[in-house]
Amino acid sequence: xxxxxxxxHLRTLAHVSSEVQLEIVGPVTQRSVLDALEAQYPMLRGTIxxxxxxxxxxxxxxxxxEEDYSLxxxxxxxxxxxxxxxEPLLIIGAIAGG
Amino acid sequence: MSKVRVLVGTRKGAFIxxxxxxxxxxxISGPHFAGWEMYHLKGSTVDPNRIYxxxxxxxxxxxxxxxxxxxxxxxxxxxxxxxxxxxxGMPKGESNKFVYNVSAETGKPLTTHMxxxxxxxxxxxxxxxxxxxxxxxxDTVYAGIEDAGLFRSTDGGQNWKELxxxxxxxxxxxxxxxxxGMCLHTVILDPKDPNRIYIAISAAGAFRTDDGGTTxxxxxxxxxxxxxxxxxxEVGHCVHHVAMNPSRPGVLFMQKxxxxxxxxxxxxxWTEVSGNLPTDFGFVIDVHAxxxxxxxxxxxxxxxxxxxxxxKLRVYRSKTGGNEWEELAKGLPERxxxxxxxxxxxAVDSLDKCGVYFGTTGGQVYASADAGDxxxxxxxxxxxxxxxEVQTLP
Numbered sequence: 001x002x003x004x005x006x007x008x009h010l011r012t013l014a015h016v017s018s019e020v021q022l023e024i025v026g027p028v029t030q031r032s033v034l035d036a037l038e039a040q041y042p043m044l045r046g047t048i049x050x051x052x053x054x055x056x057x058x059x060x061x062x063x064x065x066e067e068d069y070s071l072x073x074x075x076x077x078x079x080x081x082x083x084x085x086x087e088p089l090l091i092i093g094a095i096a097g098g
Numbered sequence: 099m100s101k102v103r104v105l106v107g108t109r110k111g112a113f114i115x116x117x118x119x120x121x122x123x124x125x126i127s128g129p130h131f132a133g134w135e136m137y138h139l140k141g142s143t144v145d146p147n148r149i150y151x152x153x154x155x156x157x158x159x160x161x162x163x164x165x166x167x168x169x170x171x172x173x174x175x176x177x178x179x180x181x182x183x184x185x186x187g188m189p190k191g192e193s194n195k196f197v198y199n200v201s202a203e204t205g206k207p208l209t210t211h212m213x214x215x216x217x218x219x220x221x222x223x224x225x226x227x228x229x230x231x232x233x234x235x236x237d238t239v240y241a242g243i244e245d246a247g248l249f250r251s252t253d254g255g256q257n258w259k260e261l262x263x264x265x266x267x268x269x270x271x272x273x274x275x276x277x278x279g280m281c282l283h284t285v286i287l288d289p290k291d292p293n294r295i296y297i298a299i300s301a302a303g304a305f306r307t308d309d310g311g312t313t314x315x316x317x318x319x320x321x322x323x324x325x326x327x328x329x330x331x332e333v334g335h336c337v338h339h340v341a342m343n344p345s346r347p348g349v350l351f352m353q354k355x356x357x358x359x360x361x362x363x364x365x366x367x368w369t370e371v372s373g374n375l376p377t378d379f380g381f382v383i384d385v386h387a388x389x390x391x392x393x394x395x396x397x398x399x400x401x402x403x404x405x406x407x408x409x410k411l412r413v414y415r416s417k418t419g420g421n422e423w424e425e426l427a428k429g430l431p432e433r434x435x436x437x438x439x440x441x442x443x444x445a446v447d448s449l450d451k452c453g454v455y456f457g458t459t460g461g462q463v464y465a466s467a468d469a470g471d472x473x474x475x476x477x478x479x480x481x482x483x484x485x486x487e488v489q490t491l492p
């Protein structure tokens with residue numbers, strides 16, 4: 001079971017109150033996690049990555065185990081701690097005032 | 099008794115204000131989609147309970163929301179689990195998918211436009227500025243977007259397809275953004291001719307199609323913009339807003355960057371009607387529901403100072419279709435008012451007397467139940483108002 005923590009606005013959009021849990025078959029990568037996330041919560045399509053290019057939206061970053069994985073290729077395996085569910089994948093929005 | 103529903107889009111959510119036909123007591127619901135930029139909400143005239151809303155965010159992009167019960171509940175068309183499935187059983191989630199058509203078959207593969215510095219820049223979808231429901235079919239709705247393009251959905255906002263003939267116009271590669279981005283902000287559907295659509299783009303100008311959106315022509319003859327290299331160019335004018343009274347679809351009124359204009363021939367040519375306005379810079383313009391020669395603007399000091407003259411918020415009304423303007427001040431701030439009124443933030447109801455409404459970047463929504471003679475705030479402390487639309491309900 002993969003755990004993903006969403007930014008507040010996306011939790012509202014997906015009607016979830018805390019982290020979400022996803023079942024993933026095969027390698028646990030950014031792409032497979034986002035594919036599973038969007039399948040389970042289709043209202044999130046286009047909000048984290050572009051509909052067509054699948055590029056990460058510029059104000060969002062992916063963290064896990066206190067490391068930044070945002071610039072890693074989408075098919076690079078995420079840490080074993082994420083794959084095992086011990087640690088969540090954090091999707092974090094840029095901080096903004098106002 | 100009739101009712102009025104005012105749909106207010108703000109920087110931090112949407113609000114719905116309702117009143118009976120007297121329009122003296124208002125209830126406010128919201129914020130809907132709290133924290134999100136709500137660029138525009140508009141209801142269908144065919145089914146007033148059908149409301150479309152543009153929800154967007156610099157972080158998370160564009161969402162289209164739809165209500166089928168007058169704004170009480172909302173859905174993202176096509177995206178609730180189970181409602182729409184793709185070939186593999188996967189939900190498709192298309193309602194927020196705006197993809198430019200660059201196919202050779204149905205549109206020119208136009209991929210760049212002019213950037214601020216004169217170089218070519220890729221077209222990049224940013225947000226939906228304006229949603230215009232069809233006057234005949236509640237499931238058909240048009241979206242004016244940034245970077246400028248026109249999209250249409252015929253399934254209630256679920257799937258969107260670009261009317262790419264507009265962006266593929268020969269002048270497209272020369273369109274340039276205004277300071278607020280290259281937005282297609284005005285969509286007017288001719289109520290008497292389903293094949294005729296007017297749109298306006300900052301800062302390309304106004305365009306018209308007479309064949310349902312396949313081909314387009316610029317309709318900017320008569321505009322004079324001294325801030326562009328060729329002041330009478332066919333395209334390149336910063337049109338801020340265009341308004342029409344549905345009873346007279348061939349007559350258009352325009353608030354340009356500077357200058358208030360009118361056209362009596364469906365945009366083929368324009369004449370200036372700024373007349374005695376204290377400043378003819380501004381963003382909004384609208385037409386009285388029953389008197390097609392009565393129009394409203396909110397003069398703004400200048401392109402560099404986006405607030406009213408002398409700190410006095412004023413609406414100006416012309417009952418002669420322009421040139422002769424009267425100041426409307428009763429109930430509006432007399433001093434220290436430095437708000438702006440953005441281009442989609444004025445609307446009228448169709449009661450008798452006609453109600454006029456506008457919202458400010460200071461979060462006030464002002465209303466007049468007597469065609470502008472007297473004003474009062476019906477909301478005072480909202481986030482900055484981006485858009486105001488009105489529904490007159492039975």
